[in-house]
Amino acid sequence: MTIAEWLRVAGVLVALLLGLPFFRWLCQRFGASAEVSRKSVHVAMGVACAAFPWIFDRALPVWVLAALATLPLALLRWVPALRAGIGSTLHGVKRLSYGEILFAPAVAAVFDLSNGDIMLHAIPVGILTVADAAGAIAGTRWGRRFYVCGTSRKSAEGSTAFLIVAFLCTFLPLWLGGRVDVPHAIAIGLTLAIVSMMAEGISDRGFDNLVIPLGCHLLLARFLASDMAAMEARFVAAVVLLGLVSWGARWSTLSGSALIGAALLGYGCAILGDLRFLLPLLAIFVCHLVTTRRHHLGGAFDHRLDAVISHAIGTLPWCLAVDRGILNDRVALAGLSFAMAIHLSITTLATRRYLAPDRPALLRAMAKGWGIAGLAGLIWLWRDYQNLVLPVTISLALTPLAALLAHRIESRLSPTVVWTLRGTLALLCSIPALLLIPQPTA
Helix, strand or coil: CCHHHHHHHHHHHHHHHHHHHHHHHHHHHHCCCHHHHHHHHHHHHHHHHHCHHHHCCCHHHHHHHHHHHHHHHHHHHHCHHHHHCCCHHHHCCCCCCCHHHHHHHHHHHHHHHHCCCHHHHHHHHHHHHHHHHHHHHHHHHHCCCEEEECCEEEEHHHHHHHHHHHHHHHHHHHHHCCCCCHHHHHHHHHHHHHHHHHHHHHCCCCCHHHHHHHHHHHHHHHHHCCCHHHHHHHHHHHHHHHHHHHHHCCCCCECHHHHHHHHHHHHHHHHHCCHHHHHHHHHHHHHHHHHHHHHCCCCCCCECHHHHHHHHHHHHHHHHHHHCCCCCHHHHHHHHHHHHHHHHHHHHHHHHHHHCCCCCCHHHHHHHHHHHHHHHHHHHHHHHHHHHHHHHHHHHHHHHHHHHHHHHHHHHCCHHHHHHHHHHHHHHHCHHHHHCCCCCCC
C-alpha cells in the first residue's frame, strides 16, 4: 500500500471512531432511545462507506480498513469497561448481535466485488444502513403486528418501512445517475426492495449486516444486466411468492421468519437457475399447507427457520452449480428434483408416524415425495427420459434407506439437528443425478 492509501485509511478510521462518542453525546443530549442511538451510528457509517468508490481506487486498502475497524468494534463488545463507556451507543440494546463485527467485512466484500461500479457498491450499502435503520426505528415506535425471527421478533410495520426506504435507496440512484430508464429503475427498485425486505425479515443477531449487502449486490448485478421483460417476470415472481406465503400463514406451521425464508429460498432458486427450479419447492409448500390444514396440525408443530434451511441444503448446491456454469441446467434440475422428492418422503414418513403410528407409511411417503416434489421438476426433462432411468432408479432405491435412517435416529436429536440431517440426506441421495447425460441440443 502507498502512503496516500494509508492516509486515507487512517482518515476514514479516525472519522468513524470519533463518531461513536459524538453520537453518544448527541443521543444523550436529545434523549434518544437505545435503538435510535445504535441505528444513527449505522447510518453515519453507511454514508461514509458508500463514498468508498470516490476515496479508494482498489480493494486492498478497504480490506485493511475493515480489519482495523473490526478489531476496536470487537473490543467494544467484549471489554466490559469499553462496552459501558463509548460502546454504549452500539450496545445499548439488550439483545445479542454480531452486526457491528460483520459490518466492515461485508462492506469490504461488496466493494471488492463491485470492481469500481459505484451503483453496485453504494446501493447495497445504502439499503443495509438507511433502510435497516428506518425499519428498526419504525418497528420500535409503531410496531403492533409482530412475527418471530430466531431469538427475537420483528414487526410488519418495521418491514414495511424497510421496503419503502429500500426502494428509494435503489430507485433514486439509478434514476438520477442515468444508469437505466425510469420504468427499468422502478422495476429493479421494487424487486430488490421486496427481496431485501425478506432477507432482513429472516436475519437474526445482526446477520443482516452480512446477508443484505452481499445478496443485494449479487441481485443488483443480475438485474442491471436484464432487459425489461426479465425484470417484470422477476418482480411478479417476488410478489407472487410473498403473497403466497402471506396467504398460507393462517394454516402453515411455519413461523413468520420461516415463511419469509421459504419465499426467499424459492426466489433464489428461480434466479440462480430458472422458474423450473422453483416448482419442486412450490409443490412441497402447497402440500404442506394441505396437510396441516386437513389434519389441524397448527398446534402440534412449530416449524422455524431451520426447516427452511433444511430444504436449502438440498436445493442451493444444485442451483449454484448452474449459476457458476459447473453443471448443465438439466442435470442440476434433476438433482434438485431428486433432493426434494427424498426430503418430502422423509418428512411425510415422520408426519404419518406421528398421526398414525400403527399404519404402514413408508411406501405412501415415497409415493407422495416422488409424485409431488419429484414430478414437479422431472416433468420438464421428458426428452431425457431414457437417460433418467438409471439415476432415478438409484435415488429411488436410496429413498427408503434415508427415510428409515432419519426416522430411527431423529428421536435422539434436537429439532435443528433433525432438519439439518434431513437436508443432508436428501442432498447426498440426489447425487446420482450426476449420472444423467443430457441429450445434445439441436
